Amino acid sequence: MKTLLLVCSVPLLLYAFIKLWLKWRRTYWQRKGLPVIELPVDEQNVNSAVQIMKKYRIAKERGLKHIGTYGHFSKPTYLPIDLEIMRHIAVKDFAYFQNHGVYVNERDDPISASLFHLEDERWRSMRVKLTATFTSGKMKMMFPIVVKCANQLKDVLDEHARIGDPIDIKEILARFTTDVIGECAFGIECNCIKDPNTEFRKYGKKQFDFSTWPRVMRGMMMAALPHNILRFLRFKFIEADVETFFKDLVKDMVEYRETSQKRRNDFLQLLIELKNTGKVSEDEGTQGGEIHKAGDMEHITMDQITAQCLIFFNAGFETSSSTMTFALYELAMNEEYQDKLRDEINTVLKKHGGQLTYEAVLEMEYLEMVLNETLRKHPPLANSMRVCAKDYKVPGTDFILEAGTNVVFTIQPIHMDPEYYPDPEKFNPENFSEENKAKRPPFTFMPFGEGPRMCIGLRFGKMQSKIGLITILSQYKVALNKKTLYPLVYCRRSPILSVSGGVWLDLTKIN
Numbered sequence: 001m002k003t004l005l006l007v008c009s010v011p012l013l014l015y016a017f018i019k020l021w022l023k024w025r026r027t028y029w030q031r032k033g034l035p036v037i038e039l040p041v042d043e044q045n046v047n048s049a050v051q052i053m054k055k056y057r058i059a060k061e062r063g064l065k066h067i068g069t070y071g072h073f074s075k076p077t078y079l080p081i082d083l084e085i086m087r088h089i090a091v092k093d094f095a096y097f098q099n100h101g102v103y104v105n106e107r108d109d110p111i112s113a114s115l116f117h118l119e120d121e122r123w124r125s126m127r128v129k130l131t132a133t134f135t136s137g138k139m140k141m142m143f144p145i146v147v148k149c150a151n152q153l154k155d156v157l158d159e160h161a162r163i164g165d166p167i168d169i170k171e172i173l174a175r176f177t178t179d180v181i182g183e184c185a186f187g188i189e190c191n192c193i194k195d196p197n198t199e200f201r202k203y204g205k206k207q208f209d210f211s212t213w214p215r216v217m218r219g220m221m222m223a224a225l226p227h228n229i230l231r232f233l234r235f236k237f238i239e240a241d242v243e244t245f246f247k248d249l250v251k252d253m254v255e256y257r258e259t260s261q262k263r264r265n266d267f268l269q270l271l272i273e274l275k276n277t278g279k280v281s282e283d284e285g286t287q288g289g290e291i292h293k294a295g296d297m298e299h300i301t302m303d304q305i306t307a308q309c310l311i312f313f314n315a316g317f318e319t320s321s322s323t324m325t326f327a328l329y330e331l332a333m334n335e336e337y338q339d340k341l342r343d344e345i346n347t348v349l350k351k352h353g354g355q356l357t358y359e360a361v362l363e364m365e366y367l368e369m370v371l372n373e374t375l376r377k378h379p380p381l382a383n384s385m386r387v388c389a390k391d392y393k394v395p396g397t398d399f400i401l402e403a404g405t406n407v408v409f410t411i412q413p414i415h416m417d418p419e420y421y422p423d424p425e426k427f428n429p430e431n432f433s434e435e436n437k438a439k440r441p442p443f444t445f446m447p448f449g450e451g452p453r454m455c456i457g458l459r460f461g462k463m464q465s466k467i468g469l470i471t472i473l474s475q476y477k478v479a480l481n482k483k484t485l486y487p488l489v490y491c492r493r494s495p496i497l498s499v500s501g502g503v504w505l506d507l508t509k510i511n
């Protein structure tokens with residue numbers, strides 16, 4: 001009997017202990033003397049980015065430079081409000097904030113060791129190598145692959161427009177960007193745009209599917225337990241079947257290229273160069289050469305290639321498809337801007353003999369303004385995360401931020417701050433005219449982050465988003481179908497900003 005009682009009381013005691021510990025943890029900022037802004041309960045049931053934005057606004061109104069907040073399992077998280085503090089975090093004191101603080105285990109979970117996850121010296125060395133694969137010369141080289149995928153997108157849109165079906169544009173664009181990155185990073189023709197149920201898409205989606213219990217438990221363990229304990233337990237984030245699929249895919253493609261001596265102008269080819277020589281070839285046609293030698297650094301391994309291909313896919317396909325979706329949503333709501341952009345696109349294309357070329361895209365200035373305004377209002381990553389590496393005295397204050405504290409790199413709250421953008425809710429491409437850009441202080445537009453850890457795929461993301469928008473707007477008028485929720489609500493759980501219920505468009509073919 002006594003044993004039974006003891007066995008039953010252990011879980012209860014454990015539960016009570018965890019409850020007390022979480023409660024105590026939630027007093028962290030009070031003990032440290034930093035204000036916390038609590039939102040009313042009915043405002044907590046929305047996307048976390050919206051909650052952070054509300055806290056930022058309240059803090060700003062109260063004239064606070066920074067506040068404390070709590071993340072998963074009440075983890076204390078620091079929220080800077082002052083631009084000067086942001087600048088220090090991103091650039092000046094980068095040495096304190098260089099890591100994203102996400103779990104990485106190169107030994108047991110090698111393909112989790114992507115550029116986004118890697119830390120300290122491992123990150124720095126990989127970043128130097130990969131930077132060479134994202135130069136403007138390399139983008140120009142991959143441009144035709146993206147245009148080829150855009151032509152397939154056009155075929156699918158033509159079919160919808162012919163039948164007069166409303167179209168869930170995010171779904172179609174996610175299939176387009178999956179095809180693009182499948183081709184550029186893995187070297188395969190996935191054909192998702194025509195067949196959404198390919199193996200590639202299935203395993204790609206599976207990584208983010210948290211609908212099963214084992215996956216939920218995995219996510220909770222990663223959020224709750226310190227990373228050194230997880231590493232001690234040899235915890236793997238990527239499931240065995242997902243790992244096998246992507247490892248085999250990359251191995252087959254690399255072997256095929258090496259044995260057949262077939263070269264292609266894509267990321268995979270550049271990663272193979274890094275594996276075999278430790279450097280990538282210089283850009284063609286760059287006088288004096290953009291030199292991107294990785295010096296005498298070690299060559300990269302097959303597992304490292306797989307990890308980088310996977311992060312290019314994960315970081316690249318949804319961010320860009322969301323960007324295009326938001327742009328089309330805003331343009332459908334603002335016909336005048338839509339017509340102005342279409343005029344520019346068609347005039348420039350005509351000048352280039354009707355051909356969509358790299359040079360033609362560079363000439364489309366209004367497209368750049370529309371894209372930037374979209375990324376201002378709806379940055380796909382509303383906030384990025386950093387972790388403080390060692391105790392840090394916050395500039396302009398006496399506050400010491402403790403090592404190990406998470407830091408929110410506030411992107412959307414700054415983009416929506418009326419001090420920097422008057423009438424921030426209004427979609428206004430003129431915010432990005434040369435004149436208006438010059439009026440704003442630095443660090444007020446950073447959809448790709450800022451400083452040495454900013455998005456490495458910026459050029460590629462913009463290129464594929466522009467090609468997608470040109471393909472659609474040059475040939476169709478877009479209008480919101482009544483299936484689209486208005487006003488727009490962000491999906492609650494999605495880490496990348498996306499529209500609840502999807503954006504449904506009616507397309508009308510122009511010529």
Ligand code: HEM
Pocket residue numbers: 115116117127311312313315316317319320323379380381384385409447448449450452453454455456457458460461462465
């Ligand atoms: C519109 C499209 C995109 C947006 C808005 C975007 C945004 C971002 C942001 C905000 C970060 C975090 C920066 C920080 O912590 O300061 C990031 C990191 C990253 N992005 Fe992107 N991204 C886009 C497209 C892409 C594409 C197409 C790729 C790859 C082909 C890519 C690869 C990465 C990688 C590898 C990182 C981690 C960089 C590092 O830790 O050194 N992104 N991105």
